[in-house]
Amino acid sequence: MSIDRLDGRIILLLAREPRIGVLEMSRRLGVARGTVQARLDRLQSNGVIRGFGPEVDPAALGYPVTAFATLQIRQGQGADVRAHLASVPEVLELHTTTGSGDMLCRLVARSNADLQRVIDRVVGFDGIVRASTAIVMENPVPPRIIPLVEQAAEET
Amino acid sequence: MSIDRLDGRIILLLAREPRIGVLEMSRRLGVARGTVQARLDRLQSNGVIRGFGPEVDPAALGYPVTAFATLQIRQGQGADVRAHLASVPEVLELHTTTGSGDMLCRLVARSNADLQRVIDRVVGFDGIVRASTAIVMENPVPPRIIPLVEQAAEET
DNA sequence: TTTCCGCTGGGCAATCTGTTCAGCAAGATG
């Protein structure tokens, strides 16, 4: 559940050089290979490290436009809306939230014009009452986790 | 810039079994090892595959609460606010957007009570006029990219 | 004191990687 400094350094190393091997890590960290291996196993079975899936850049795939849509759902239609949104490839992420909207989703599109098509497809479903969209211009802090890992490692 | 079916299958395999090697991939895909290697190199230098960083689960680290905050910024304070937010470990992501808000950020916290502390720290900065927060309850579609990859691979 | 647990340092066979090579087919170019 909680991680120590060594765990933190392992994650840090992996984040910086994902292709690094266990042996090389043990050299850099100054510990035995078995230790690194055991820590990694533990981190993975703990669920702290979910996996090492490839990070694919939607922009490089031809989807340079990102947007966030806040959706208002008709009462009782939640399950259907979820299924509908899950079937749209351009919906990269979906959350149900408290607050003024009911759901928040991340969308990508090939262009601003194409975003219209995506939104039409997203909201072209009966259970969705209203959608308000915010187009992403800049991304000053791309998805990150390292600072949090470092903080968690310090607090041991 | 664009990917074909083989590229798609490579990414798919990597997503499903991240620890798979180039040799095993070539066997599964029925192509030569050199081909897979060349494709992978190309995908990475293209930027389609950004990397293979470890996916760390904030919940397993002790931060089970996720929220999205929409921020309104005082004109001309954008740069300062960006720097301020980047210094908060619990800010996992930050975007500047069009629409009613000026920025949208993803936050995590140790609990709902702790979220108050995080928000106080986030908005306790001069350039931020207003913040409205939505707490995430469910996550019906966790961050995903595979459907988009498959679509991009088909369209070749 | 005794037990448990994690780390160390070592060794082993099996496997994979990085790299290079020549051959071949298809498509583009002149």
Added chain:
DNA sequence: CATCTTGCTGAACAGATTGCCCAGCGGAAA
């Protein structure tokens, strides 16, 4: 039509890494 370029194949090689095992050691808990 001849030539070139590009991408894929199948193979080879040395070097490195992995998965797995073991015994010993020290600190912390019972």
